[in-house]
Amino acid sequence: MASKMMDYLPNAVAFIFVVSVDSAGGFQGDRLSHIIKHVRQSMSRMYCFDPQDAIFLLNKWDTVIQKKNRKKDLYEELRDTVHEIWEDVKDTNILKFTAAKVNEEEAYTAEFESFYEILKKVITKNEFKRVTVHLRFIESFVDVCDISLSSKLKCARQYTDDTIKDLDQLCRDLQVIQTKRTEAYSNLHNRIETFLNETAEDL
Incomplete structure (x- = not known):
């Protein structure tokens, strides 16, 4: 599956990197780095994608908040890390996220709606580029x-x-x-x- 995904990269119009932040900040190991490196190498053939449109979802944010009291500092730290590995990313495209079901009153519903709107704009912007x-x-x-x-x-x-x-x-x-x-x-x-x-x- 990973090989198929890598082969398909030049055809992509949007990239969503889901980072699990409940384990070593989500950037442990070399899997994400390997994928991003491969994406970077493929970008010369990616005519339908703007690097600024990459979206990073800092997933499982609800579990981090339960464990730590420095959520603001942690977000800034992770945001800086994201900028280090993908310097073109917009701050608005780095979202605190939870894939678990949430009530409508919870803040993560708004985060999901933000993600949905950003993704829709990215697809609309790039859909005719190909x-x-x-x-x-x-x-x-x-x-x-x-x-x-x-x-x-x-x-x-x-x-x-x-x-x-x-x-x-x-x-x-x-x-x-x-x-x-x-x-x-x-x-x-x-x-x-x-x-x-x-x-x-x-x-």
Whole structure:
């Protein structure tokens, strides 16, 4: 699945990184770093994605608050960490989040609505980029084909014109040869008699 996901990266219009903040700040190990590194390497081929549109969800924030009393400092710390690994990210796209069910009164419902609105804007912004990019590629490809084919067609026409001229000349030459052949054939009997008479006289 990870391999399939990595192969699909150039087609993405949005990225949502879900970070579990209840374990070592959510950035332990190299899994997320590996994914982000791969995304960064793929960005030269990602025509439909703006790095500023990446979204980071600091998930399980409710469990962190229960354990720690420095939630504001922790958020700032994690936000700085996110900026270190993805410097283009907007602060508004770094959200405290919980995937657990919450009541409508709870703050996390508002966080989810914020996430939903941000994601919707990102998709709306980027959804036609692929069409635009592909259209631009097709136009460029057609232009190159047109130039190439026009050149080849010009050469082909020149070759055809030259061939027709050569063929016309050959037809004229053949006609002259045919006329001479006809004349020679029609005078053949007289020439034979003349030859025989002259030979006889010489003898």
